[in-house]
Amino acid sequence: MSVLDPADPAVDPAVDRRVLLADGSPVDIRPLDRRDGPALVRLHRELPEHDRWLRFATLSPHAADTYAVEAAASGTVWGAFLGAELIGAVQVAPDAAHPEDAEVAVTVGHRVQAHGVGTALLERAVQESTRRGVRRWSAEVLTENTAMRRVFADLGLPVTRELDGPSVHVVVTLPDPEDPAAAADFATASLARAAHAARAGLGAVLRPRSVAVVGAGRRPGSVGRAVLDAVLAGGFTGRVHVVHPHAARVAGVPAVASVDLLPEAPDLAILATPPATLPALVAACGERGVRAVLVITSGLAAAGVDGAVLEAVHRHGMRLVGPNCLGLVDTAPDVRLDATFAPGAAPSGSVGVVTQSGGVAIAVLEALRGLGLGVSTLVSVGDRYDVSSNDLLAWWSEDSATRVAVLHVESFGNPRAFSRLARRVSARIPVLAVRAASSEVGARAAASHTAASATPAVRRDALYRQAGVQPVDDLGELAGALAALSWSAPALGDRVAVLGNAGGTNVLAADACVAAGLRVPPLAPATRARLDALLPSTAATAGPVDTTATADATTFAACLDVLREAAEVDAVLTVACPTALGDPGTGLGAALARSPGRAVPVVAVALDQRARVAPLRDPDGTPRAAVFADPADAVRALAHLVRRGADVARDPGRPLPADEHPVDLALARSVVAGALDAHPGGGWLEPDDCAALLQAAGLDLLPARVVRSIDEAVATARAIDGPVALKVVAEGVLHKSEQGGVALSLRGDAAVRAAAAGFVTAFGDAWRGFLVQPMAPPGVEMLVGVAGDPDFGALVTAGVGGTGTDVADRRWHRLVPMTTTDLSELLDELPLRRGIAARLVDRERLGTVIARVARLAELLPQIAEMDLNPVVCTPDACRLVDARIRVAPVIGGRAP
CATH class of the missing domain: 3.40.630.30 (Gcn5-related N-acetyltransferase (GNAT))
Incomplete structure (x- = not known):
């Protein structure tokens, strides 16, 4: 071949x-x-x-x-x-x-x-x-x-x-x-x-020198006319043309009857005509030399014209935005293109937006307008026939006008390309993603614990984490995150000082910080001494800082200055509750205008504020921080500042070293090829094949032998020095312990014979044999696994193992290829620092198991599911007690 x-x-x-x-x-x-x-x-x-x-x-x-x-x-x-x-x-x-x-x-x-x-x-x-x-x-x-x-x-x-x-x-x-x-x-x-x-x-899409609108009616009321009106009202700096079969002018713009009669080949054609007209219209655009088309129209697939439209786009080498979209915006002063049918003019600013949903795009525009922020570029990609979020990520990677990026992605066309581009962009600017609903269908039928937990949402979140993308769960959180990231520097750590004038609200704010994964540590003695000098004796200064209701705005601002200068503080959350004595928050703007010498961000709460989030301005009117009506919203925004600081400081690491985690690829491929030769559609590997595949990655299963009779089981157990585990080998039985197919700590012929006979009876016609193993030394039981995916790549999972796997449901995930930093962060997330795990689990040894599994999954896309459960961890070893591995054929270079 x-x-x-x-x-x-x-x-x-x-x-x-x-x-x-x-x-x-x-x-x-x-x-x-x-x-x-x-x-x-x-x-x-x-x-x-x-x-x-x-x-x-x-x-x-x-x-x-x-x-x-x-x-x-x-x-x-x-x-x-x-x-x-x-x-x-x-x-x-x-x-x-x-x-x-x-x-x-x-x-x-x-x-x-x-x-x-x-x-x-x-x-x-x-x-x-x-x-x-x-x-x-x-x-x-x-x-x-x-x-x-x-x-x-x-x-x-x-x-x-x-x-x-x-x-x-x-x-x-x-x-x-x-x-x-x-x-x-x-x-x-x-x-x-x-x-x-x-x-x-995207030059012809976002920076066109000329546009042509096709489908704008002579009178207002159509989508096409709304888009044309927006283009004209926005002051587009290029030339505008209109195609209308009957009108000489539309909205004051000269019109021609067909695309071929346009006085020039426009860079961008905006199409808002019925679906049946689009194949011929797109082809005519291509023949006229149009470089890109923006298709507002919906219903192409239902009308059966989607294939013809794509064929015309491909044949003429054009870019296509849409169909079924709101439009696009570029507010650059030398462009000023607003080609949408959104209500009101798009506000100009520094936020880049790409969304599949026109409704979400409108909601984001309204949120930005309410905050006094705006967009640099906005593209509603709709059904995403061509231009996608990946294209916009590439655009923003070098666009100095964009300082924050917002994504609303309902599905990923090429998740691996998305990951690489998002990493590139997030290294320069914050990238926020509104979590779209993710179906859990597909994971329910998975036979392994790992694959069962590898839902679309889990894969998406792993992708976002490794790419430096910050997810938000709703538009309210998005607005708060945009406000905080636009007006504050990232936090250089997760240590938060809470400053307020009411003890109860301080406690609520501190609890919200802890729930969000932030720390509210006690303040240093030197910091407390400075605060004590400013506040009455009834104040609390250990943290959270309660100034008492008697603190005026000047004192409150002075306390903020102290906290921003404290070495043990990475961010400050202020909670101001107006009283009959005054509003202590009125001096915060002036305080924030004073530099403390350290980039310590502040997020404020004004309990009497009607808006959910607003700018906290200094005396000159410059926004200095985001101020919220609800402490919970403020904490979520503060968490985004902390996450952004961590992303900026994060060392991306290097690929897992091949010399430290070698894989005998020839052996591994041989095992998989043999299995697929026997079962072309794929299936679960036999125990011996599981052991051989893991051995190729330098991982050894606890010695085990498969036998086919009760007498063989007894003889094999007798040859083992010490207690044994007996496990059933039965057709369709994967989770042996859950189905009553595991007997542990058996000693003596009688115990082994009784357990084996019980399995034969219990599993009937499905029984095929027994697996006999020495008992592993007691330790902490972990799970390490893989769930393959043709688009995202393999997902590596680690978490609590043993019989408590599903009850605990505590698993953490990373996509391959993993870096050294990905591995280190995954180990940090595992519950290894408390209780018995802190004494018995050797982090480095467990990391080696995870790394070798990740390398194996990266090199062999045929691995569809893998569970190593339990991996028994002791101070001197991580022993693989049981393994289940399913392989599947690779189609088009990718596993199904």
Whole structure:
């Protein structure tokens, strides 16, 4: 089988087929076959002589034709298509004698050179080659072909060059799937290229020089007319055109009867016409040279036109926002594009918003307007046929006008790309995500404890955590988080000082902090002394600080100054309760205008405030903090400041070191291949196969033997020095202890025989045998597991194990690939610091088990479910007592 053979069922041409070039143009990359021979011949024939010389070291068109016909039939070529036109091709021809080596060659049409076609093709070839076990490419490049040499050099992979007469022999070392750290440079370079391409591709969407509105009525009342009115009222700096079949002017703008009559090819066409009209209309836009379309219309799938619309978009290389969306906004002074039918003009500001729901987009706009904040860019992606949250993340990664990003994502098209882009953005600005409802269907039927807990919501939250995204549960929390993050610096720790003038509300605020995972520690003696000097003797200064109701605004503000200067304080929560003596919160704005020398954020509560959240302004009117009516809302916002501070300070870590956690990939693949050969649809591994697969990752199950008779069970137990565990092997029985199939601490022949006979009787026709093990030393029982996913990747789970797994329901999760920081944080979350676990669990040993499981899951996507339960932890070891592993075939390079 060839490296890039489209006949191979493991190659799914539809997976990530569409990519963006460096200039943002979308192209489709797919494997070529014999039917593409004429297109490949045409690509080579149309090369100018100099290009043909650089590619083939010959000027003969016949030689190029012969190569093209043979290459297309070889199944080793992938092509890049702009619409229906083949604009580039890459061939990766394996060395029959050395399957880890392959020769690579790239051809790019002259018209599209320097647009990133060659790089896009090579990136796809890297993915396919590494998946097929190719480790090195070689290429012969003429010394004068500096462009191709630069393409190889810029891939982010190790490259060696050796001069060989008129050419350079180039050798490229491909990423080693067994060593994620070795692929870091390529991944970084690839992400940077993808982000740049996505930004370029959105230029026509967010920074158009001209727009055309199709579907705006002559009189107000239609969605199309509302969008046109918004574009005009917003003061769009570009040129506006209208297409209307009957009107000469609409809203004062000259109109033409059809797209082909437009005086210029607009960058962006806004379409608000019935679904049945869209296929022809989108095609007409493409033929006119429109670069992007914004489709407001809904109901395309119900009308059966969605496929035709997408085909037209792809054929003409356009970007598509929508359909079924509210529209988009860019408030940059040199753009001022408000192309939505939202009520009122979009407020200008520094918040970037992407949402699938038009209603959520309107709610966010209203919340920002109420806070005096606004948007830099807003895109309602609707049914997300093309432009998605990933594109907007790429845009914001380098957009200085955006200081906070907001996402409302109901589903993920490419969660792994989302994770990489979100990490890139969150390193620069806060990223907030409104949690959308996640169906739990699918996890209910899972047979393993791990898979049962791997709900869509769990996967989503793990994705957000590792990507530095801060989830919010409702629009009220979103508004509070936006206010706090817009007007306050991140907190550099989780130590909160509570300052108030009423003891009861102080206690409520402190309790809310603790419930949110924040600390309210006692204040240092020096800090208390300064507070005592300001307050009456009846005040409480140990923390929370109760100034008493007699404290005036000046005293209250002075206490705030003291707390902001205290080394043991990372953030301050103030709770001001107005009394007949006055409102102590009135001096906070002036106090916040004074710098304490440390970036200590403040979140305020004004119990008489009518608005849920508002700006706390200094005497000049500048917002200095967020002030809330409810202490619970204030604490949630404060938690976001703490989380943001932790994210900024967080070391992302490095990939789990392959040398510390080696995997015998040949052995592991052999075990999985054998199981799938026996059961092509997948299934649960036999105990011996479980042990062998874990052994490939350097993990040893407690010795066990499977026997098929009562006498064998007795004889095997007799040979073990000490008590034994007897477990049933029965058809359909996975959770043996829960189904009465485990007997522990058996001593002597009689005890073993009685337990075995009981299993035979209890399980009847399902009984297949027994598993006999020595008893593990007593210790803390943990669970480590894996739940595979074709989109998100494998989810690694760790938590409380043993028979109390489901009762405790205490599990923590990370997606692979995990970094050293992910592992450390996961271990921090486990309940290992108190009680018996603090004495018996060796953190490093447990971490090794989790890391090796994560590496195994990363390298073998065929692992659909895994439970290591219990993992018995003692100070000297972590012993794997029982294992259940289910494998499934991989389709299109991904596990189902």
